Amino acid sequence: MKVQLxxxxxxxxxxxxxxxxxxxxxxxxxxxxxxxxISFTAPTGxxxxxxxxxxxxxxxxxxxxxxxxxxxxxxxxxxxxxxxxQSKEKIETRADKFTLGQCVxxxxxxxxxxxxxxxxxxxxxxxxxxxxxxxxxxxxxxxYTIWETLQNTILEKSDRLYFIIDEAHRGAKPSESxxxxxxxxxxxxxxxxxxxxxxxxxxxxxxxxERFNSLIGNSNSTVHKTAVSPTEVxxxxxxxxxxxxxxxxxQIANKDMAVLQAATDEWQDKWKRWFVYCQxxxxxxxxxxxxxxVENGTAGRISNTDLADCIxxxxxxxxxxxxxxxxxxxFGSKGDLEINGRKIPYVExxxxxxxxxxxxxxxxxxxxxxxxxxxxxxxxxxxxASDSTYIAQLLGRMIRTPMQMRIxxxxxxxxxxxxxxHFDKDTVSAVIEALKxxxxxxxxxxxxxxxxxxxxxxxxxxxxxxxxxxSAQPVVIVSSANQSTPPHVAxxxxxxxxxxxxxxTGVSTVTASTxxxxxxxxxxxxxxxxxxxxxTNDVVQPSVASSGxxxxxxxxxxxxxxxSIASFDRVSVMEAIxxxxxxxxxxxxxxxxxxxxxYFALCRLLVQSSVKTDAYTIAITEIGDFIESYIxxxxxxxxxxxxxxxxxxxxxxxxxxxxxxxxxxxxxxNNLFTTTDSDIERQFNLAESKLGSEGIGNKYVxxxxxxxxxxxxxxxxxxxxxxxxxxxxxxxxxKERFYLLKDTYRLTFAHMEEKWRKRYENIVADGDPVxxxxxxxxxxxxxxxxxxxxxxxxxxxxxxATGTATFxxxxxxxxxxxxxQQRDDFVTWLRNPRGSWxxxxxxxxxxxxxxxxxxxxxxxxxxxxxxxDILEPHNSSLKDNLPKAKxxxxxxxxxxxxxxxxxxxxxxxxGVDELVRLDLNSSLVxxxxxxxxxxxxxxxxxxxxxxxx
Numbered sequence: 001m002k003v004q005l006x007x008x009x010x011x012x013x014x015x016x017x018x019x020x021x022x023x024x025x026x027x028x029x030x031x032x033x034x035x036x037x038i039s040f041t042a043p044t045g046x047x048x049x050x051x052x053x054x055x056x057x058x059x060x061x062x063x064x065x066x067x068x069x070x071x072x073x074x075x076x077x078x079x080x081x082x083x084x085x086q087s088k089e090k091i092e093t094r095a096d097k098f099t100l101g102q103c104v105x106x107x108x109x110x111x112x113x114x115x116x117x118x119x120x121x122x123x124x125x126x127x128x129x130x131x132x133x134x135x136x137x138x139x140x141x142x143x144y145t146i147w148e149t150l151q152n153t154i155l156e157k158s159d160r161l162y163f164i165i166d167e168a169h170r171g172a173k174p175s176e177s178x179x180x181x182x183x184x185x186x187x188x189x190x191x192x193x194x195x196x197x198x199x200x201x202x203x204x205x206x207x208x209x210e211r212f213n214s215l216i217g218n219s220n221s222t223v224h225k226t227a228v229s230p231t232e233v234x235x236x237x238x239x240x241x242x243x244x245x246x247x248x249x250x251q252i253a254n255k256d257m258a259v260l261q262a263a264t265d266e267w268q269d270k271w272k273r274w275f276v277y278c279q280x281x282x283x284x285x286x287x288x289x290x291x292x293x294v295e296n297g298t299a300g301r302i303s304n305t306d307l308a309d310c311i312x313x314x315x316x317x318x319x320x321x322x323x324x325x326x327x328x329x330x331f332g333s334k335g336d337l338e339i340n341g342r343k344i345p346y347v348e349x350x351x352x353x354x355x356x357x358x359x360x361x362x363x364x365x366x367x368x369x370x371x372x373x374x375x376x377x378x379x380x381x382x383x384x385a386s387d388s389t390y391i392a393q394l395l396g397r398m399i400r401t402p403m404q405m406r407i408x409x410x411x412x413x414x415x416x417x418x419x420x421x422h423f424d425k426d427t428v429s430a431v432i433e434a435l436k437x438x439x440x441x442x443x444x445x446x447x448x449x450x451x452x453x454x455x456x457x458x459x460x461x462x463x464x465x466x467x468x469x470x471s472a473q474p475v476v477i478v479s480s481a482n483q484s485t486p487p488h489v490a491x492x493x494x495x496x497x498x499x500x501x502x503x504x505t506g507v508s509t510v511t512a513s514t515x516x517x518x519x520x521x522x523x524x525x526x527x528x529x530x531x532x533x534x535x536t537n538d539v540v541q542p543s544v545a546s547s548g549x550x551x552x553x554x555x556x557x558x559x560x561x562x563x564s565i566a567s568f569d570r571v572s573v574m575e576a577i578x579x580x581x582x583x584x585x586x587x588x589x590x591x592x593x594x595x596x597x598x599y600f601a602l603c604r605l606l607v608q609s610s611v612k613t614d615a616y617t618i619a620i621t622e623i624g625d626f627i628e629s630y631i632x633x634x635x636x637x638x639x640x641x642x643x644x645x646x647x648x649x650x651x652x653x654x655x656x657x658x659x660x661x662x663x664x665x666x667x668x669x670n671n672l673f674t675t676t677d678s679d680i681e682r683q684f685n686l687a688e689s690k691l692g693s694e695g696i697g698n699k700y701v702x703x704x705x706x707x708x709x710x711x712x713x714x715x716x717x718x719x720x721x722x723x724x725x726x727x728x729x730x731x732x733x734x735k736e737r738f739y740l741l742k743d744t745y746r747l748t749f750a751h752m753e754e755k756w757r758k759r760y761e762n763i764v765a766d767g768d769p770v771x772x773x774x775x776x777x778x779x780x781x782x783x784x785x786x787x788x789x790x791x792x793x794x795x796x797x798x799x800x801a802t803g804t805a806t807f808x809x810x811x812x813x814x815x816x817x818x819x820x821q822q823r824d825d826f827v828t829w830l831r832n833p834r835g836s837w838x839x840x841x842x843x844x845x846x847x848x849x850x851x852x853x854x855x856x857x858x859x860x861x862x863x864x865x866x867x868x869d870i871l872e873p874h875n876s877s878l879k880d881n882l883p884k885a886k887x888x889x890x891x892x893x894x895x896x897x898x899x900x901x902x903x904x905x906x907x908x909x910x911g912v913d914e915l916v917r918l919d920l921n922s923s924l925v926x927x928x929x930x931x932x933x934x935x936x937x938x939x940x941x942x943x944x945x946x947x948x949x
Contacts, residue, residue, distance in 0.1 A: 843887025
């Protein structure tokens with residue numbers, strides 16, 4: 001494969017590879033020939049087509065599991081010809097071993113074969129199989145119907161025939177979906193009316209098991225299952241983490257255009273953030289697209305939505321006219337449009353993602369089926385509430401991430417936003433439910449609805465636009481076309497609001513005020529044009545107060561510490577924390593990769609990042625030394641010549657597998673055949689696969705300049721790769737080298753750009769169930785907001801405009817925080833999030849690795865620097881107290897730069913509630929906790945060593 005598969009993709013591929021072999025073996029040894037089905041389910045965005053491309057490549061060309069099957073025949077069926085072409089293109093461009101012409105689209109006009117040809121992958125869509133279709137009828141130019149061709153192929157090639165159903169009904173209309181299902185079922189159940197038997201092996205791709213089960217119907221086929229969980233996909237970073245559906249206050253006048261302008265503002269913000277991120281991380285730039293879904297037309301109109309007005313409103317918010325080709329349409333009626341003298345060209349949906357000049361796409365309903373565009377960051381829909389299911393279908397196609405990874409530095413780049421002017425809270429809930437139904441209940445992304453001007457999420461940062469010294473409530477701008485308001489004026493839904501515009505970013509924010517000035521002049525917005533190429537300082541970098549003056553105000557929390565102005569340099573605190581590179585961990589239930597793979601992945605990263613440019617060469621050479629050492633050992637023992645002879649002579653053998661994949665019969669002919677050079681090459685390629693396809697074998701072969709000795713050296717590689725003991729010894733060596741390199745360079749990568757740091761962390765996480773990384777704070781975070789929470793000005797991350805962050809704390813947490821705020825050395829605090837960049841501490845409970853995310857991280861001033869404390873208020877009645885205490889103890893032992901590491905309990909004594917703290921950074925406390933075996937022993941340690949501050 002030309003692309004590196006994610007761990008969950010490789011796991012699914014390997015499982016299906018074995019299942020496919022077992023399934024065909026079962027079909028061909030059973031005289032009743034029960035058809036076999038592999039049910040492959042994975043959520044939207046998991047890369048099902050890429051996984052299937054890898055599976056087909058392994059089937060046709062072999063891998064470390066099973067030998068090649070070059071005469072295999074595959075039929076790929078979907079219910080959409082465009083989807084077929086996309087799948088065909090992905091196989092041809094992502095799988096590097098298929099040759100030109102090996103993938104064939106079955107044409108209605110020219111296709112006529114008695115039997116399908118070996119080594120081909122045929123693409124077919126259900127529309128061509130209708131009763132009126134040309135393929136299903138004899139004619140002067142067609143001797144065989146498609147049904148006859150398929151039946152002949154089943155009879156002659158059942159041992160190597162693979163039938164794939166790409167079940168993509170989400171975008172089909174109900175009537176079309178029913179027809180497609182009926183046709184697809186012919187291949188599963190068979191159809192006597194057309195003379196078709198059930199396919200020997202059907203591999204069904206679907207987003208949900210329920211959908212594919214309904215397709216299988218009453219089939220008595222043997223079903224093998226491979227499933228990818230939404231959690232695995234979410235962890236990979238392939239999908240956006242948040243989907244936010246925005247709807248307006250129903251009292252706003254001219255909701256359509258007001259919400260369109262709000263959507264435009266959101267889109268511009270994404271442009272600026274992506275520019276800064278890609279510039280800083282030295283990535284190729286991401287160019288976000290804004291999708292505008294308009295109404296269908298009546299009475300000869302192309303659309304009942306005023307397209308000219310839409311373009312004017314978008315250009316007004318952007319502040320500059322669009323260039324030719326930057327606005328396009330994907331209406332069903334193909335052909336260019338002319339709107340107000342402007343040419344709006346038609347673009348095929350499949351071509352949108354790759355055209356970086358496209359900025360705005362107008363469409364009606366032609367983008368959902370098989371369409372993916374990771375650049376689509378914002379969507380505005382003029383559709384009515386009755387179209388909730390279709391909108392959900394489209395939204396499911398927008399959740400892929402542009403860079404196929406989670407962005408940590410700015411978490412706002414991990415979301416996608418949809419704006420619906422004709423929806424309200426109830427109808428938005430219908431969209432969410434429709435999306436859940438499409439995805440089978442569990443969504444791979446978090447989805448929520450929020451009213452414009454409110455919000456279920458809050459974006460917080462260490463940067464501030466301006467110091468705020470009076471109480472403020474943020475309000476999002478929405479404009480009105482009210483007759484009494486000039487056309488360039490943006491009106492807030494808040495009754496008393498004034499626009500504040502950053503002199504550096506040109507980004508408009510609104511804060512509550514007693515001033516009735518409601519004007520937001522367009523000239524202010526033009527100071528930074530979203531499509532210019534600005535310097536980094538002109539885009540998203542906010543104007544931060546000078547050191548020590550980055551101030552904020554608490555508007556609701558009435559504690560003395562939080563109600564006063566919190567004055568400290570947030571950026572300096574964040575940078576100091578990141579410079580510490582404190583130990584952080586990732587916890588997974590299983591190890592994803594073997595150490596050999598992880599070792600070489602880490603070596604490649606060291607070379608690519610210029611940290612250690614000879615790492616990969618050294619690794620290749622060391623494994624080559626393993627091969628040489630093994631060959632010397634064989635020659636010394638006298639076994640070498642006999643083993644070489646076995647490689648040079650092979651027996652025609654076929655193995656039969658039971659349902660669990662175990663060999664139950666081995667039929668071997670008695671004739672010996674001398675291998676040809678091509679046979680040696682095939683065995684050598686298989687050996688290379690066992691050695692991770694890292695080029696180890698070729699490097700070893702080319703050590704010797706004698707070309708006549710190359711075949712002999714290839715046999716040496718074959719012998720080494722076939723010896724289990726040697727492979728295990730190589731794995732142990734790789735494990736030791738992997739640990740050495742990851743520990744040696746952890747701090748190096750902790751201070752590198754995010755692109756390198758993330759790759760290091762992913763490689764390490766794949767190599768161990770519990771893996772180390774460095775604690776690193778982003779610039780922007782997105783978190784859930786609570787309407788009934790309290791506002792804090794002393795939190796490290798705050799809202800840019802208000803200088804506060806809102807959290808809902810339990811009584812224990814509130815009491816803990818108040819005690820910390822009263823300390824003389826207290827600077828700020830951080831609500832530790834679960835997952836993503838949060839501080840994770842591993843612990844073991846019931847022999848299983850688990851992760852905990854302590855509630856609070858406290859930052860204190862010590863001499864001229866800062867120190868971090870980890871605090872966890874925890875209920876003493878829970879059974880995980882001792883395991884977590886041991887986890888804290890081990891963390892405190894391993895991380896000398898950490899301050900207090902406290903497990904905290906609320907204890908009532910003489911009618912007074914007190915917080916009792918057990919500090920695991922005390923060596924005496926750690927020793928006693930590590931020796932404890934029961935919760936009661938931990939209670940006793942609290943009684944003796946607990947601290948009341």
